[in-house]
Amino acid sequence: MSLKSADIKRIAHLARIEVNDIEAEATLSKLTGILGLIEQMQAVDTTGIVPMSHSQDVTQRLREDIVTESNQRELFQSIAPAVEEGLYLVPKVIE
Amino acid sequence: MEWEVVIGLETHTQLQTKTKIFSGASTAFGSEPNTQACVVSLAFPGVLPVLNQEAVKCAIKFGLAVNAEIAPRSVFARKNYFYPDLPKGYQISQYELPVVGKGSMTIQVGSGDNAYEKTIRITRAHLEEDAGKSVHGAQEGMSGIDLNRAGTPLLEIVTEPDMRSAAEAVAYAKKLHDLVQWIGICDGNMQEGSFRCDVNVSVRPKGSDKLGTRREIKNLNSFKFMQQAIEFETRWQIETLEDGGSIHQATVLFNPDTGETRAMRSKEEANDYRYFPDPDLLPLAISENDINTVKAQMPELPEAMKARFEAQFGLAHYDANALTGSRGTADYFVATVNEGSDAKLVANWVMGSISAKLNAEDKDISASPISPSGLASLIKRIQDGTISNNAAKQVFEAMWAGEGDADQIIESKGLKQVSDTGAIEAIVDEVLAANASMVEEFKAGKEKAFNALVGQAMKASKGKANPAQVNEILKKKLGA
Numbered sequence: 001m002s003l004k005s006a007d008i009k010r011i012a013h014l015a016r017i018e019v020n021d022i023e024a025e026a027t028l029s030k031l032t033g034i035l036g037l038i039e040q041m042q043a044v045d046t047t048g049i050v051p052m053s054h055s056q057d058v059t060q061r062l063r064e065d066i067v068t069e070s071n072q073r074e075l076f077q078s079i080a081p082a083v084e085e086g087l088y089l090v091p092k093v094i095e
Numbered sequence: 096m097e098w099e100v101v102i103g104l105e106t107h108t109q110l111q112t113k114t115k116i117f118s119g120a121s122t123a124f125g126s127e128p129n130t131q132a133c134v135v136s137l138a139f140p141g142v143l144p145v146l147n148q149e150a151v152k153c154a155i156k157f158g159l160a161v162n163a164e165i166a167p168r169s170v171f172a173r174k175n176y177f178y179p180d181l182p183k184g185y186q187i188s189q190y191e192l193p194v195v196g197k198g199s200m201t202i203q204v205g206s207g208d209n210a211y212e213k214t215i216r217i218t219r220a221h222l223e224e225d226a227g228k229s230v231h232g233a234q235e236g237m238s239g240i241d242l243n244r245a246g247t248p249l250l251e252i253v254t255e256p257d258m259r260s261a262a263e264a265v266a267y268a269k270k271l272h273d274l275v276q277w278i279g280i281c282d283g284n285m286q287e288g289s290f291r292c293d294v295n296v297s298v299r300p301k302g303s304d305k306l307g308t309r310r311e312i313k314n315l316n317s318f319k320f321m322q323q324a325i326e327f328e329t330r331w332q333i334e335t336l337e338d339g340g341s342i343h344q345a346t347v348l349f350n351p352d353t354g355e356t357r358a359m360r361s362k363e364e365a366n367d368y369r370y371f372p373d374p375d376l377l378p379l380a381i382s383e384n385d386i387n388t389v390k391a392q393m394p395e396l397p398e399a400m401k402a403r404f405e406a407q408f409g410l411a412h413y414d415a416n417a418l419t420g421s422r423g424t425a426d427y428f429v430a431t432v433n434e435g436s437d438a439k440l441v442a443n444w445v446m447g448s449i450s451a452k453l454n455a456e457d458k459d460i461s462a463s464p465i466s467p468s469g470l471a472s473l474i475k476r477i478q479d480g481t482i483s484n485n486a487a488k489q490v491f492e493a494m495w496a497g498e499g500d501a502d503q504i505i506e507s508k509g510l511k512q513v514s515d516t517g518a519i520e521a522i523v524d525e526v527l528a529a530n531a532s533m534v535e536e537f538k539a540g541k542e543k544a545f546n547a548l549v550g551q552a553m554k555a556s557k558g559k560a561n562p563a564q565v566n567e568i569l570k571k572k573l574g575a
Contacts, residue, residue, distance in 0.1 A: 014369065053192075056377070059378055060376060063146060063147055067113055067121045068119030069114075069131075069133035085128065086127055088239065089239055090237065
């Protein structure tokens with residue numbers, strides 16, 4: 001699989017990262033290198049091996065369904081750029 | 096050309112837990128904005144999610160209720176997109192390995208002679224967190240964000256594209272709505288957004304086995320809107336294709352005021368969520384033992400209860416189906432039967448008078464002014480012959496209006512049926528003496544005259560005589 005500069009721009013846009021043309025070229029060669037590594041790994045026979053989803057072979061610990069958090073709105077909102085009537089204000093979202 | 100509509104549903108059910116899926120913040124509805132938004136809901140740096148065991152139990156319950164495979168190992172993934180009500184920049188969901196796998200549900204569509212049953216395949220159900228809410232118009236040029244809902248546990252239930260009409264889709268949604276409440280995992284409140292449906296609609300020439308391009312109708316929060324939205328969308332797609340146009344994959348919104356659907360955003364770009372396993376969460380392991388523990392706490396499911404009602408009480412399939420339509424109705428029925436009433440009589444009252452009253456007053460059965468023991472005391476008086484069926488209807492009306500219990504009302508309204516043989520004989524004698532011509536007609540072979548005489552006797556008793564006894568005594572006296 002080969003990437004084009006346009007793919008880099010698109011991925012960067014999806015991740016909301018600003019990438020200029022020079023950076024895009026540099027990123028392209030780095031990502032192509034990573035994809036090459038993946039291609040190499042795909043040659044390995046992994047039949048019967050469960051895909052790994054975490055680096056440690058342990059499972060999720062569960063929490064009891066008990067309220068442990070109290071209302072700390074004032075504290076949290078003291079560092080927010082803009083609040084009104086308990087709401088965090090952000091630039092208008094248009095659907 | 097004849098067209099066929101193909102429909103699949105994705106339903107977000109809010110799980111009835113006290114706390115959020117990955118933190119100990121409360122999930123109570125209607126609190127002041129952001130008073131239930133803890134550091135995890137706000138996505139402060141360095142915080143870690145810890146999974147709520149109750150949410151997992153809810154997922155297992157659902158899996159058991161639809162005969163689905165429950166994954167011994169499932170994985171949480173990040174779904175990446177940017178929106179202010181999602182401060183982390185990703186939603187924790189499940190992608191490749193969901194907690195609940197393939198299952199199925201049987202639905203009843205239509206009523207009367209046109210009614211039919213159909214099995215809808217469930218593709219999967221997965222656990223995920225809800226986002227916050229945006230409030231518009233708080234200030235010019237700004238949107239307000241309330242993160243109380245952020246992190247509320249959801250079970251997203253996905254079907255195969257198995258439905259072929261708006262009626263089938265609504266029947267499935269209603270059945271699912273009943274089921275999640277029945278097993279106690281969701282309160283089903285559609286107004287508060289506890290049960291939200293996304294409907295995927297596509298059309299294709301009838302007989303084709305290739306799926307058309309689908310459009311997704313988002314966030315339908317009533318069954319009526321769902322019906323309207325699907326009907327409009329189906330017509331729109333057919334007309335577009337017949338006019339030589341093509342359908343593009345899109346997300347559409349339904350406008351209840353115009354009854355129309357309208358494209359919201361093109362899906363191609365938004366669709367690239369770049370899922371990957373969430374490194375903050377380990378795989379979720381569910382053992383056979385965990386499943387058995389939940390199984391032991393499960394209520395009897397509607398399908399099993401329906402079969403039992405048919406076998407144990409001899410109820411018709413249709414009646415058993417109606418009585419198990421909701422847990423409330425089923426519980427009411429069982430409670431009344433447990434008071435000693437005849438099951439068939441109870442079924443008739445619950446599906447007849449009670450259901451009609453509840454519909455007219457838009458009430459749930461839990462709000463019925465007549466309790467199961469109240470209904471049982473009324474039925475007892477029908478069964479022991481104290482009142483006639485006609486009188487029972489009057490007693491029912493009075494009980495519904497809160498005029499007292501069955502016996503008080505029978506007493507105060509003087510509705511007691513006369514079953515005293517001597518008294519009825521006296522009435523019958525009077526009637527026979529006063530209607531000699533009818534007696535002659537009967538003796539001459541006119542069967543109808545007999546019914547007229549019964550009518551006269553009932554009238555003479557002001558409707559209080561036991562009709563069965565009147566019949567019997569008349570027959571005896573006429574030597575019939």
